[in-house]
Amino acid sequence: MPVKVMRGICFHPKTPSFASPSRTTAPSTPTSRHGGGSVSSLSGSAIEKIIQEAAVMVEKWNPEATTYARVTSLFYENKREAAHFVKCVNGLQRAMHALLLEDPTSAKLVTAQGLMQVAMKRLQKEFYQILSMNRAHLDPESVSARSSRVSARSSISDYSDDGLPEDDASVAGASIFEVEEASSVAMADLRSIAECMITSGYAKECVSIYQIIRKSIIDEGLYRLGVEKLSHLRIGKMDWEVLEVKIKSWLDAVKVSMRTLFTGERILCDHVFASSDTIRESCFSAISRDGAMLLFGFPEFVARSKRSSPEKIFRLLDMYNAISAHWVEIESIFVFESTATVRSQAITALVRLGESVRAMLADFEASMQKRSSKSLVSGGGVHPLTVQSMNSLSLLADYSNIVVDIFGDEPAPAESPLPESYFDSPHREDGPTTVISQRIAWLILVLLCKLDSKAKRYKDISLSYLFLANNLQHVVSKVRESNLHSLLGEDWITRHEKKVRQFAANYARLAWEPVLSTLPEDPSAPLYPAEAGEHFRSFNSSFEEAYRKQRSAVVPDPNLRDDIKASIERKLGRAYKAFYDIHRLTVGGERNGVAFARFAPQDIGNYISDLFFGSGDSSNASSSSSSLSSHRRRSHTSH
Template sequence: MYTILVTHTMAESGEEKLLAVARHIAKTLGHNDSMADDILQIFSNFDGRFSREKLSDKVSDDDPRSCAALEHSLKSLGSQISQYVAAEHPIWADSADSTAFLDAIDELLATVRDWNRMAGDKSVSACLVRADDFLQQAMFRLEEEFRSLMERGGEAFEGSRGFGNGESTGNYPFDSEEDEDDDEGGGGGGIVGNGEDHHIPVAHPVSDYDIVIDALPSGTINDLHEIAKRMVAAGFGKECSHVYSSCRREFLEESLSRLGLQKLSIEEVQKMAWSDLEDEIERWIKAANVALRILFPSERRLCDRVFFGFSSAADLSFMEVCRGSTTQLLNFADAVAIGSRSPERLFKILDIFETLRDLMPEFEAVFSDKYCMFLRNEAVTIWKRLGEAIRGIFMELENLIRRDPAKAPVPGGGLHPITRYVMNYLRAACRSRETLEQVFEEGIVSAKDYRQGEDRSSSTSLSVQMAWVMELLESNLEAKSKIYRDPALCSVFMMNNGRYVVQKVKDSELGSLLGDDWIRKHTAKVRQYLGNYQRSSWNKVQGVLKLDNSLLAPNLAARTAREKLRSFNMQFEETLKVQSTWVIFDEQLREELRIYVAGNLLPAYRNFLERFQSVAEVGRHIKYSVEEIKGRINELFRGGGSAGGRK
């Protein structure tokens, strides 16, 4: 081609025209200045008219001959490019067409690059404007072809996606079998269906997340890379990234939708009924794991392959692809974090907190570039906000305990609902002890100063928090115990609730958090309440049987003994009647209390009877034997009223 052009030019325009074309040939064929110089040297050796001096002469800026070769090249390239730009069928439907189109674009880019150094020449500048117009037309068509390839490639793989809503089967909706039909190795980690003639979506449980989705065939990925390479070289990298990201963004959004995750605003999340929100949180946890462990890494891999060699374009495209889906996931978690801090929400918020915490390495790995930094930072911010919400929930629990009113007393001095609620709540919370310790190490308790002067250097923030809640509960119960008019019943109430608290602490993680000293201290308190009960109730009955000096005088012994015996019988029966509805819920404590009462009362009663049993006037007034007294005591604390009187 160049030989014919040289011959024709020599005949037509003479030596100056020949020299201009020689310069152009050297620039076109030479990939750099050194190669161009070598070509010029070859021309010089071939013909004396191509001396280095003549070839190196600069043509004046207003010489129209300087752009003759450029005009000729542009005319030829413009014809080729226009032919493909105007084509009604997809260019990439035929590999020969796509190759020729890319070759023409490459030549146009090289021509523009070579002549840009002479852009100061008005005639060259005018040619370059035409070249830029051709280039834009080519880029617009490349953009269409790029979009078409992505859409057609996605449709080809549509049947191989194993997505589903995840609700009917309860499984993560992916199939991790390998695509055996992909001979080029592009689908080694792909998601495929089964069947010979068509793909059938299959949902399998995900036991691990070490799989990759190839949503486009390997050949399509190669074609996309070739287009991207030209668009980036022509300065249309952002346009290419935009087309790429818009297509892949739709794929991710559809993937999350098929996982059952709804697009909800923060306001919609906060207005949801708690039962509905619990279900949505379960779906969110599954979607977040699949997105961060499978979908996003697969998108990163695909993006790097399409934009191989252009890291900035790859990073920008990946950010645009994942931004919407990531924001959707994070906004949901944020809406939960800034919502109600009702204590019942603790456990689901802990689930979200733990999910984000466990996914932080994935956030760090997949969003490692500068464009994605804001997504990584936002994930950390919302994770910390969830920690604040958890601490806030414990503050609300404290307020709930403080505000629980001391209204009507619990019948029979039994277990108060607030005791049962708080202890079961704390036991359940301690199943996430490791997470709660991480949350409370933020230093929430340091500002509380809940025990002035007490050395807690060996305690964790969580253990201090739990001890504080326990102290609030104890104070609340003491206030409630004062409602009872009978001091003995007040002690029964504190015994019941104190024993329940100690038992719940001993057989759970609370025991190791609060420590053995705490358990011993509060066990001793229960014994103290037992002693208070004995003193305020049975000591009065037992005091009637006290043998004083009046019983030593024979003339007074019989009369005094009869009076004491009648008084004992009356007080004993009255005590039984009053306490017949009282209850000790813990069987072991109930038995301990009966033994304690009998151990103090029966010896005194037995001594009294032994001393006056021989006195006839006294014997007639003995209503209960020692065994009957013991039997009546053993009927106490069942709350059924059977111990109220003699059967």
């Protein structure tokens, strides 16, 4: 990964765990750290030597004594001397403790206190400089990667696998190692200074510097990720398009914040203040709490805002999923009692989002039931309500695991309004999946009932059945091709496909049975010429009328369209062909038979094959009649 990416605000820590060795290291005591026995055993000469040695080092790096000390960084200039400086200050602290026990009024104690004050100013300056100058090296990714050099080697391998030349991979690996090495050095220096200042009684000054700088990094990081302070009222007044952009930005921000920004800050804080659990907790809380509360407060405001847009429910589910997916990280990062408000805010956001989703599903059902039944679709096609509802439900099925969480604590009603047939599926088992499956099945049933009421408004009953067949076919298709399939089961699909065939059969019977009834029950039975002619005349008139009516009919699904055509052709076409072949010559011979048998059998098949594309409407009767006449003339001329 290029260095500039690692230094960006969108960090990506390699190690989300906080169980680093630094976190579990116990603070060292003055005796264990510097040797020389206990504080009380220090002799006067030893104390004198410690103070003299400290005086030389402290005065050398007194920022107010020389220009060199003022403009030069001790920890940057000479690491060995920096370590010696800290050792001298720790020794000075031991000497002061010994003097307090032996002679609190000693002049040496006053001298030591003065040296300690100067030393603390130096260390404050160094602490501030390291934090300020290493902002890029102390980004969360570098921090989390510092504990393992394996990550650098694997990164080099990754670059080689991606097709970079080995020279480029080596350069990239060297850059990664350089950043991680700088991060490791800076963290070690910060920890050394922090432990020295805390031991010396200057924890407040150290923590203050740390909090100011690191809090600004979190605040700036969240700002660059698009997280801003928004009131409930302002969110409520936003156009949905604007709010949706902010929601998408928030979703990205949560991912980066939880996996890198807050994680990295927690790791860094744990390392620097490893010597004190209390300071580590209070420091991280002060740095992160405001930003985290801002981050997790946004979903609650969105959930509380009133939106009529059907897309809102899916954005709410996205936010719910984002918090749920990072819940383990939220609990581990904000585990302290002082950050309990962050966990509480995240839980509140989940509760509010869940309540809003449940309310919106109820509104979704109510909107279907309240939808006006007066609007009809030309040709009995698929209604927009069907398309919109099934699009929403199929998307909802993609969130089934989240919806199960939201509805998981709500038991199925003892007396469900669903027909018993809805529970014949193999999916009928106790558990949250059953709850969401039943809810979706119920919503589809509400839709179908609404479509049934719309179908009754068609004046042509056959068109009503075609409308039901088309819309139920669309429902079944959406179920089969989406995750609704796994929720409702194959049995649900099979039963509703059967209903589609029943609706289609009813359409074919009502629309074309009058035409079929003009032919004798036994087409091959002998007839007088007058009787045969009357049958031809009745058939011609009835077929033309049926064709004019059905020319506007539409069947969008190609498989259903072919099935309906095949059904009509199978019954009507075969019966007419049998009658035509036997009786066409009995009504006037080869020449005059055309006047009676105006349609050849192949004409019937051609007319039927042209149906269900919505190519005309019933009001255009003259055009349809002209088309029929023209077609007949061409057909008989070919004979």
